[in-house]
Amino acid sequence: MTDRLIPVLVALGGFVGAACRYAVGVAVPGSAPVGTLAVNVLGSLALAASVGVVRSRRLRYFLATGLLSSFTTYSTFAVQTVSLGPVWGLANVGANYALGFAAVLAGLALGRRLT
Template sequence: MADRLVPVLVAVGGFFGATSRYAVGLLVAGSAGTLAVNVAGSFVLAAVIGVVRSSRLRLFLATGLLSSFTTYSTFAVETATRAPLPAFANVGATYALGFAAAFAGLEVGRRYA
């Protein structure tokens, strides 16, 4: 039998992730806000993978909260609407900082697991 709580956990996590993303957008407008949430989300997701063992908590945090907090679609649209040089800079910064944050999050996860 499927765990009936899973959709609720994902939905509640999604609510908190989306509202948090909106709040960051109010504080840090434009592509800087998108970069901030994507880098922070990469770090936290990697740490969650290393630390959290509960499948329910992982679904709440990773699938619900963090997938709603981070935003690839906004990144793609912001990048596609820029001139080539700023677009390439945005892609480079997003991927370089995102991977660095993920590696740092994995290290934190290993240390606290």
């Protein structure tokens, strides 16, 4: 049987995540790659921490598929990276991947401590 509430939870999570993403962009004006880096690292940390903690199927859809998927942003990262040029673009890719993976490891450790 299909849970008819799931699409609503994903949409609500998406709304909240997009609003939070916008707020970060406003809070970090003039430094677009830094704001994008911040949301991608925070989103990686939060998603990894939620893996071992969130048991509710509905909450996972709200949080992971909705909120965190709209909070983090690959398309903006890609466009900003290209616009930075080869040297700074490569630095941006390195920072996003290195800090993103570090955030995942920290999030998994945090999730294990919370369970």
